[in-house]
Amino acid sequence: xxxAFSISPSTTDESGSVSETVAExxxxxxxxxxxxxxxxxxxxxxxxxxEVMAVIKxxxxxxxxxxxxxxxxxxxxxxxxxxxxxxGKVERVERLLRD
Numbered sequence: 001x002x003x004a005f006s007i008s009p010s011t012t013d014e015s016g017s018v019s020e021t022v023a024e025x026x027x028x029x030x031x032x033x034x035x036x037x038x039x040x041x042x043x044x045x046x047x048x049x050x051e052v053m054a055v056i057k058x059x060x061x062x063x064x065x066x067x068x069x070x071x072x073x074x075x076x077x078x079x080x081x082x083x084x085x086x087x088g089k090v091e092r093v094e095r096l097l098r099d
Contacts, residue, residue, distance in 0.1 A: 002077045002085055003052050004042040007059055009067035021066045025059045032058075035086045042073075046086040049078075 009021045026043060029036050032055040034047040045052050056074070063070045079085065 001049055001052060001079065002044055002046045002089075003056065004044045004075045005056055005059075006042050006071075006073045007063050008071035008073075009063045010069035010071070011067040021063055024062050024066065028059045028062050029055055035084075037086065042075075044086060046083070 007022070007025050009018050011018075011021075026038050029038070029043055029045055032045070032051075034045050034051060034055060036043060036045040038044075045055060047055075056072075060070055060072060077085070082088075
């Protein structure tokens with residue numbers, strides 16, 4: 001499965017930024033060892049249901065340690081038996097665009 005998720009802490013620093021908390025969240029994802037990528041809006045992570053959800057829970061817990069309130073948005077592509085889709089889906093579209 002691939003899950004795109006966004007964690008939004010409610011507390012910011014003096015500049016209004018949540019970058020430090022988001023960086024701590026992304027660190028949890030990267031240290032998980034699961035395939036992942038981060039863009040301006042979401043972090044995508046690929047793996048089995050239980051391992052992906054465990055990483056997301058740890059990421060939320062890290063955010064909650066720094067902020068009293070956290071928003072979480074999830075979008076999942078659940079496709080049993082398929083792996084490597086984090087890059088595979090994009091590669092198929094790029095191939096079609098080149099043709």
